Amino acid sequence: MSPETALLRIDAVSKFFGGLAAVDGVSFDIQEGEILGLIGPNGSGKSTMINLISGLYPLSGGEIYFEDRRISGLPPHRIARLGIGRTFQLLRLFQGLSVYDNVLTGTHIAGSRGSMVSAVRRALTGGEEAWMRERAHEVLEFVGLAERSATLANQLTAGEGRLLELARALAADPQLILLDEPAAGLNTAETALLERRLRALQGQGKSLLLVDHEMRLMMRLASRVVVLNEGKILAQGTPAEIQADARVIQAYLGSGVAQRRRKENKT
Amino acid sequence: MRRYLSVSTMVGLVAAVLALSLPLLTQDAYFVQVASFIGTATILALSLGLLYGYTGQMSFAQAGFYGIGAYTSVLLAERFGFNFFLAAFLGMLLPGAVAFLVGIPTLRLKGHYLAIATLALQLGIFEFFVKAEITNGTVGIFGIERPALFGLSLESNAAYYEVIAIAAILTFLFAQWLVKSRFGRGLVAIREDEVAAAVVGINTALYKVIIFAISAMLAGLAGTLYAYQILFISPVTFNLDYSVVILSMVVIGGLGSNVGAVLGAVVVSVINQILFSLGDLQFLIYGAWIVLVMVFFPEGLAGIGRNLYTIGRTRLGAEARSARSRPTETEDRGVEKSDVT
Numbered sequence: 001m002s003p004e005t006a007l008l009r010i011d012a013v014s015k016f017f018g019g020l021a022a023v024d025g026v027s028f029d030i031q032e033g034e035i036l037g038l039i040g041p042n043g044s045g046k047s048t049m050i051n052l053i054s055g056l057y058p059l060s061g062g063e064i065y066f067e068d069r070r071i072s073g074l075p076p077h078r079i080a081r082l083g084i085g086r087t088f089q090l091l092r093l094f095q096g097l098s099v100y101d102n103v104l105t106g107t108h109i110a111g112s113r114g115s116m117v118s119a120v121r122r123a124l125t126g127g128e129e130a131w132m133r134e135r136a137h138e139v140l141e142f143v144g145l146a147e148r149s150a151t152l153a154n155q156l157t158a159g160e161g162r163l164l165e166l167a168r169a170l171a172a173d174p175q176l177i178l179l180d181e182p183a184a185g186l187n188t189a190e191t192a193l194l195e196r197r198l199r200a201l202q203g204q205g206k207s208l209l210l211v212d213h214e215m216r217l218m219m220r221l222a223s224r225v226v227v228l229n230e231g232k233i234l235a236q237g238t239p240a241e242i243q244a245d246a247r248v249i250q251a252y253l254g255s256g257v258a259q260r261r262r263k264e265n266k267t
Numbered sequence: 268m269r270r271y272l273s274v275s276t277m278v279g280l281v282a283a284v285l286a287l288s289l290p291l292l293t294q295d296a297y298f299v300q301v302a303s304f305i306g307t308a309t310i311l312a313l314s315l316g317l318l319y320g321y322t323g324q325m326s327f328a329q330a331g332f333y334g335i336g337a338y339t340s341v342l343l344a345e346r347f348g349f350n351f352f353l354a355a356f357l358g359m360l361l362p363g364a365v366a367f368l369v370g371i372p373t374l375r376l377k378g379h380y381l382a383i384a385t386l387a388l389q390l391g392i393f394e395f396f397v398k399a400e401i402t403n404g405t406v407g408i409f410g411i412e413r414p415a416l417f418g419l420s421l422e423s424n425a426a427y428y429e430v431i432a433i434a435a436i437l438t439f440l441f442a443q444w445l446v447k448s449r450f451g452r453g454l455v456a457i458r459e460d461e462v463a464a465a466v467v468g469i470n471t472a473l474y475k476v477i478i479f480a481i482s483a484m485l486a487g488l489a490g491t492l493y494a495y496q497i498l499f500i501s502p503v504t505f506n507l508d509y510s511v512v513i514l515s516m517v518v519i520g521g522l523g524s525n526v527g528a529v530l531g532a533v534v535v536s537v538i539n540q541i542l543f544s545l546g547d548l549q550f551l552i553y554g555a556w557i558v559l560v561m562v563f564f565p566e567g568l569a570g571i572g573r574n575l576y577t578i579g580r581t582r583l584g585a586e587a588r589s590a591r592s593r594p595t596e597t598e599d600r601g602v603e604k605s606d607v608t
Contacts, residue, residue, distance in 0.1 A: 055465075056465075076462075076465035094460055096523075109468030
């Protein structure tokens with residue numbers, strides 16, 4: 001867990017919206033091949049964190065490093081090109097395009113990898129286009145949406161839309177994938193598939209930042225969990241440690257537990 | 268990959284051959300004139316279609332770029348003795364450069380704000396044409412001489428029409444190639460969701476500026492072709508009204524379709540010619556029929572065509588398809604659908 005080997009390093013990052021501190025002095029890192037969980041109640045700054053890493057918001061303070069290179073301050077497309085993909089909690093699909101075209105668009109930068117010479121040769125021979133189309137098919141197979149290739153994105157169920165978000169992010173073959181509530185709206189079968197796929201990605205050496213507000217998926221997938229509360233890190237540790245942490249239970253699980261206890265007392 | 272030509276390619280080929288052979292049908296001066304106007308209008312509609320229909324960036328400055336192209340090539344060739352091809356090339360380059368420079372600050376604006384910024388640009392360009400000495404103000408420039416191309420005399424309007432028709436066909440092919448390319452997918456992604464486009468690695472600011480410049484260059488080309496057709500230019504041709512007419516061609520044709528832009532250019536030009544005889548009433552009727560098209564056919568003429576095509580395909584191909592249902596079928600259709608989007 002030493003910072004030198006970290007794939008992504010968040011260093012004292014802050015984000016203020018007006019006077020409100022959405023993220024306040026947060027530091028953590030993600031190792032290569034690691035699934036890191038990021039949880040916290042609504043409004044605790046999880047999505048803001050993803051927006052900061054992917055460059056959609058400028059930072060108010062601190063730095064972010066990816067592969068030891070400072071990425072804070074870079075525009076989103078540059079960050080994507082370095083190998084960071086993401087999904088959105090509120091789906092941002094290319095609504096008017098087919099499922100297949102959504103993923104094909106996701107291959108945009110993957111098509112420009114490699115040397116200038118090979119890129120030009122591929123472009124001239126049409127090899128690039130063929131490669132991108134092949135890649136889009138592969139990724140759709142991977143997330144189980146191949147059957148839905150021709151469907152327009154705006155005709156998908158919520159669960160399928162979320163899988164398409166994942167597929168589009170994977171299309172460019174990123175090294176780090178930021179997943180903003182990937183299981184929200186998924187049915188049981190889809191959740192199981194998602195879980196297998198995320199494990200497979202980890203097996204390929206990818207790193208994942210898994211954001212969610214519930215522990216279920218985290219418990220099974222994440223090796224470490226960071227808990228945010230009101231923009232600050234409340235706790236971090238293994239999922240088991242987090243579940244046992246009194247502060248976390250109080251701040252995050254607290255009300256639910258308290259309610260249940262009250263109910264039990266009544267009966 | 269296909270062993271035979273697709274229906275759309277054949278329709279396109281027939282349309283191209285018909286367009287090129289129009290002068291064989293008639294050499295009537297009025298007819299050739301209208302056909303030439305349709306040709307330049309087609310290029311203009313395609314140029315705005317790339318920017319608005321495919322990339323989602325509205326512009327009211329298209330007539331202004333059209334004018335910059337016309338004035339640039341005419342002044343360079345007529346007054347400064349430039350070679351015609353060089354003058355025509357610079358007549359594309361200058362509007363492209365203006366669009367590039369203006370686009371850097373303005374394309375950060377979204378929706379109505381961008382529309383208003385381009386409106387201001389259009390008014391500014393028009394004022395320049397009217398006020399500047401070099402453009403000869405409201406009087407304009409007379410006595411433009413049509414050059415011979417490759418030793419072929421273009422003195423007859425029918426011969427010159429062929430030049431316009433070829434340019435329009437090439438512009439269409441270019442636009443089709445562009446939107447199907449990786450760059451074109453980036454443009455559509457920007458239209459669909461700019462934030463999502465950025466996080467898949469598309470340099471949205473750069474792409475928008477580039478397509479704004481390409482769009483202006485094509486409008487500039489149309490300007491040159493127009494100037495050497497009519498052999499006289501004055502500011503009134505390049506005013507805001509005409510920007511709106513170009514916009515209406517794109518919208519009526521169907522946003523996000525090059526075929527639609529062509530259809531829109533043809534239909535709007537023909538109807539405008541017919542309405543022209545009605546005097547002041549023409550604007551009333553013009554407004555009314557555009558509203559009607561938008562209410563009943565929001566996807567434009569291309570949408571109507573697409574629906575007919577789908578119905579035809581479904582009726583004719585249903586049996587054949589069910590007989591040879593194979594997994595790649597859905598993929599094929601997916602690709603085709605994207606082609607016309």
